[in-house]
Amino acid sequence: MFKALILDQQDKKTTAEIRQIDESLLPEGEVLIAVDYSSLNYKDGLAITGKGRIVRQFPMVPGIDLAGSVIESTDSRYQAGDNVVLTGWGVGEGHWGGMAEKARLKADWLVPQPQGISSKQTMMVGTAGLTAMLCVQALVDAGVKPESGEILVTGASGGVGSAAVTLLAQLGYKVAAVTGRAQENGPLLKTLGAQSIIERSEFEQPARALEKQLWAGAVDTVGSKVLAKVLAQMDYNGAVAACGLAGGFDLPTTVMPFILRGVKLLGVDSVACPYQKRVDAWDRLVELLPQSFYQQACREVGLEQAAECAEAITLGQVTGRTVIKL
Template identity: 45%
Template sequence: MSDTFKALIADKQGEDFSVQVKEMAVDQLPEGEVLIKVHYSGVNYKDSLATIPNGNVVKSYPIVPGIDLAGEVVSSEDERFQPGDHVIATSYEIGVARHGGYSEYARVPADYIVPVPEGMTTREAMIIGTAGFTAALSVQRLLENGLDKENGPVLVTGATGGVGSFAVAILYKLGFEVEASTGKQEEHEYLKELGATRIISRDEVYDGNLKQIASQRWAAAVDPVGGEPLASVLSQLKYNGSAAVSGLTAGGKVPTSVFPFILRGINLLGIDSVYCPKPTRDKVWLQLATAFNPGDLERFVIEELTLEQLPEALPKLLQGHARGRYLVRIGE
């Protein structure tokens, strides 16, 4: 490898904030057992927050954002990984407290790393990324809590986003009836192609009036939205139903009551993809290559970007204009 390489660097010094592609040296990378030549990364909501001055996710500057990366091991001090291995690293402190995936090279602790499953490429791994992994983890938790195809439809909120899109496709692959909620009329055909049985509006999930308990409607829900819409979903879950919650785009406060929990025995399942234990992480990535494999992954790609194109694309997630996934091509 050359002495220097390209990376997208966000820096904040006083009132000055910048996001630029710059040259870096290997000795500027953080500590870690495994040096990776990055092939691909992706764009997540947290990545967009890391590239604005008041995003409040970056621990210290300068930082190379990119909470996801997949590529080839260059060198390793850990016997679990050898040069030439194709690997995935997502979340933990990557891209917020240590340099991340928007770089031609990354150095990562071995415990953060998952082998790319057999039959999957590094490109496919990053089309999936944290968003697809979070969706798969949500579905896995619902299945572990008794979800069955005979229970009735499963609701997916925020269905055109990264987590929502993958949740729709995975549930369809597993044979579930899927109701997808979105406020984007123009994306109905996209959701049907992913496998949604029915498309419903945001107002049909939450019309602005909260009830402590309402008619039983859904066997389960995958919810990356949170806030008052989640409270409305909880009030409409069927007996013993579960909601897998991974986001808060509608807010962090959920004004619910105990009634759905004590009268219907429902479950509120918190989904954390950041510090998910490695055994679970390995298992879910294997599921994504096999039983949860949603088929044609290119359907999820909005656009493939280079490092130089990232500064223009990153704000779109904060504006709610994106659907599916932006893929970032870093190297060969």
């Protein structure tokens, strides 16, 4: 028996309850894992609260991330005692996830725990940090250099945004951070490396087809009106790495930024990211993230606090990363 957070539905409403579960109930997979840590992402918040149509079947153990050690494996790539990390692949949505003391997963979904980082630190990074690294790499691959100009990060106080701010600053970029709580979050974001803080309300007004050119590149976690505004303000040949929809999945924009300024809109996905690209991104994260990031932008809670934190993250009240100790 082991402890797990179980999501179920009653009268079309999602319920979240900690239960003792028998190992035999775990779904199929080649690798059985003792989970050390999971983490709380925006998608987890939507799943646990029922505010988003995330969970595809009930009952479900949420948690799109986990880190732990192998108990047993029928796949030759992993042996008992190996430390492993899981992010994405629909875990916590269609396959029981990380908010439990044990998980059984497909070997193809795992990566070895990177050298030079603990299991707790991998969850301080988690899907959010991995996504941020993929966004930053997309901008680099698009030719956006530190000398190109200022980089904008929207949703900067969230998990992806705070990691992106840190990574960009470590690489020498000048970063402008957009947040809905500028007065509250500004000091932390400046500590992480942001040179200027912008109130989110400035990006929530409808965008003109083209506006003043301000940004050489951008990482957008919000979507909708905010992304439309960002696109209208991009420099000629600028690039935007888009990875989130915290503000909505619509995009009320025009083709003008693309055909008159050559702006590139780069879609970034971390859920089904190929194995080698994941491993390379993790190695780069370990190299770039300073120890201060883990101390400043992360906090730890127990499984008992997961539901409360899930509600808070959907309301935009969580800054940085939240790890869940199992």
